[in-house]
Amino acid sequence: MSTTGPLTSMQSTSTPSNATPAAAGGANEPPVMLDCQDLTRVYSEGPQDLTVLDKLELSVRAGERVAIVGSSGSGKTTLLNLLGGLDRPSDGRVVIAGEPLSNLNEAALGTFRNRYIGFVYQFHHLLAEFTAVENAALPLIIRGQSKKTAEKRAMQILERVGMKARADHKPGELSGGERQRVAIARALVTDPSLVLMDEPTGNLDQTTAATILALMDELAKESACAFVIVTHDVGLAAHQDRVLKLDAGKLVEQPRTP
Numbered sequence: 001m002s003t004t005g006p007l008t009s010m011q012s013t014s015t016p017s018n019a020t021p022a023a024a025g026g027a028n029e030p031p032v033m034l035d036c037q038d039l040t041r042v043y044s045e046g047p048q049d050l051t052v053l054d055k056l057e058l059s060v061r062a063g064e065r066v067a068i069v070g071s072s073g074s075g076k077t078t079l080l081n082l083l084g085g086l087d088r089p090s091d092g093r094v095v096i097a098g099e100p101l102s103n104l105n106e107a108a109l110g111t112f113r114n115r116y117i118g119f120v121y122q123f124h125h126l127l128a129e130f131t132a133v134e135n136a137a138l139p140l141i142i143r144g145q146s147k148k149t150a151e152k153r154a155m156q157i158l159e160r161v162g163m164k165a166r167a168d169h170k171p172g173e174l175s176g177g178e179r180q181r182v183a184i185a186r187a188l189v190t191d192p193s194l195v196l197m198d199e200p201t202g203n204l205d206q207t208t209a210a211t212i213l214a215l216m217d218e219l220a221k222e223s224a225c226a227f228v229i230v231t232h233d234v235g236l237a238a239h240q241d242r243v244l245k246l247d248a249g250k251l252v253e254q255p256r257t258p
């Protein structure tokens with residue numbers, strides 16, 4: 001996991017909001033890894049404009065794990081796409097590791113994403129013609145690593161998600177949960193500073209989901225990796241440091257269940 005890079009140059013200041021940790025602001029707090037202000041996304045494609053995110057605020061510190069819950073269609077995937085730089089906001093801004101994404105053109109954004117962000121999509125998006133290990137190694141190959149080095153590292157991560165034995169199979173030969181685990185391995189292989197996950201345990205049985213949870217715990221501790229996890233899984237949400245509900249375009253802090 002990267003301990004160099006953005007953390008050293010980041011400011012540990014952020015604007016407090018209802019989606020900011022209650023204890024934020026202390027001198028010893030970890031730096032803010034992700035900060036959004038006034039984040040707004042309006043879809044204008046249909047007959048009427050649809051405001052999905054409405055001046056949303058979110059701040060996540062290094063090593064912090066935040067769950068985002070909300071009903072279907074509330075805008076969770078829309079939010080993750082903006083956080084990951086896959087879509088541009090209608091208004092407001094996203095700052096990751098001190099860098100406003102709006103400063104980056106498409107090429108720079110691609111490089112930035114590869115350097116700092118791991119993304120687990122709601123529908124995997126694995127490449128059908130590549131094996132599990134090739135899929136998991138791809139972000140490192142894009143970085144310029146040799147196939148051999150990249151696949152060695154990919155195998156280590158695949159082993160941690162219980163996929164070593166299936167590493168030479170293509171996505172079409174894997175179960176839904178196995179594909180999901182390959183997608184998780186691909187997101188983690190670069191030692192990202194920020195991991196964005198859209199329903200990461202949707203297809204997993206309890207035991208496998210618990211393995212993934214333990215891995216996230218280790219990464220958050222070992223490397224100060226920050227996680228934003230969209231989920232309908234109550235157990236997964238409760239396991240995170242904070243639970244925020246997306247409702248009417250804004251995030252609302254959820255009380256912790258005892």
Ligand SMILES: Nc1ncnc2c1ncn2[C@@H]1O[C@H](COP(=O)(O)OP(=O)(O)OP(=O)(O)O)[C@@H](O)[C@H]1O
Pocket residue numbers: 043044045046050052070071072073074075076077078079122
């Ligand atoms: N490209 C688009 N153009 C127009 N409307 C869109 C577009 N993408 C999403 N929407 C609409 O925006 C709203 C939010 O969609 P989004 O996919 O973010 O929801 P979600 O919370 O992830 O839902 P789910 O839990 O079902 O995955 C929905 O009403 C959806 O129909």
Ligand SMILES: [Mg+2]
Pocket residue numbers: 076077078122198
């Ligand atoms: Mg979604």
